[in-house]
Amino acid sequence: MQQFFDTYLPHVAPLKEEFITSTWQTLYMVGVTALIAGILGILLGVILLVTDKNGIMANPFIFHILDKFVNIFRSIPFIIMMAMIVSFTRWVVGTSIGTTAAIVPLVVGTTPFFARQIQNALVEVDPGVIEAAQAMGTSPLGIIFRVYLKEGLAGIIRAASITIVNLIGLTAMAGAIGGGGLGNLAIARGYNRFFNDITLVATLIILAMVFISQFIGNLLIKKVSH
Template sequence: MQAWFYETFPNVVAIPNEIWAATKQTIYMSFWTALVAGILGIFLGVLLVVTRPGGILAQGFVYQILDKAINVIRSVPFIILLALLAVTTRFLVGTTIGEKAALVPLIVGVIPFFARQIENALLEIDPGVIEAAQAMGTSPLGIIFRVYLKEGLPGIVRAGALTIINVIGLTAMAGAVGAGGLGNLAISRGYNRFQTDVTLVATLLILVLVFISQFVSNLIIKKISH
């Protein structure tokens, strides 16, 4: 078995430290992007729901601005967003290369996606529950925390799982422009140097991260749904 592995993956065997480092970089980018974009995405998602026409804090102007801004940013391909935010990234981080620099476009690109997912999840809540809370004199802030976020928790977790999977895919794309991680390893070594086994292993590791995140989210959803 060992002989087969060495024969099938000769280039992978030669760079175990690089593969481990690339995996840690992908996890680093995914974690911090999911954390920061998750917090801001939930905030914007809730804001979209409560300010929309008929919402508990209806503000047509605010809703239209947020809605259009999210649509515009979501429409920009991520690879182009990387280039558009290069100046901002250099200003904030001091460089446009590496996993820390990749966090800026990753967060900016993921926030509108997650915010829209949160909006959709919260809109699935029975309006009767919200009306009942209002009839009981619950404040808008109380409705947000006790109704929207509490009743919509399963939907929020599902949206979070979908977003994390999307984030892992975006880190691989960011790797194509020097952000580091498994995507960079697959391109710089696997593709550019014709080391197909490296590309294969990098892809498999990305899939493993996706499956793990999906498995964990399914456990959480199962637990909070009972």
């Protein structure tokens, strides 16, 4: 094994601690961002759903404002958005560089994407179930929690799985411009110094995270679908 590392991955073994630290930084960014953006995304997605013209609380004014907000922020390339909100990031966390600072643009970039995924997932809920709940006198809030979020749970998990995969990719991009994590390690230690083995291993770890998140998502979908 040592001979294999010495021959094919000569620069990886000396950076073992950095790989561990960078992996935890990436997991930290993904975890915190997923929690915050998950809550905000579900809230925003539900509001978009219920205020649409066919929604249970139709409100064209609120819907069009939020709809345009989501479309605009989904359209801005992440690396440009990081530069655009640098002052906001500095105001929120006190700095614009580092792993914690990277969470701010990650949340801003992920929330609209997840909100649209949630909206699309909940649209698939059987309208007949919603009509039945309305006929029974269930309040709009009751319909949201007892019908939309319950009946659309598989779709929500699927949307969350897709979003986390996308988020892992964004953390690598954030790392490439000073956010820490595996992206920073791959660029600063690998690409910039022409150490391709470092870039390769960092990429493989990121891919492992993606495959694991997809596997867990698929298991949860199967569990709630039966």
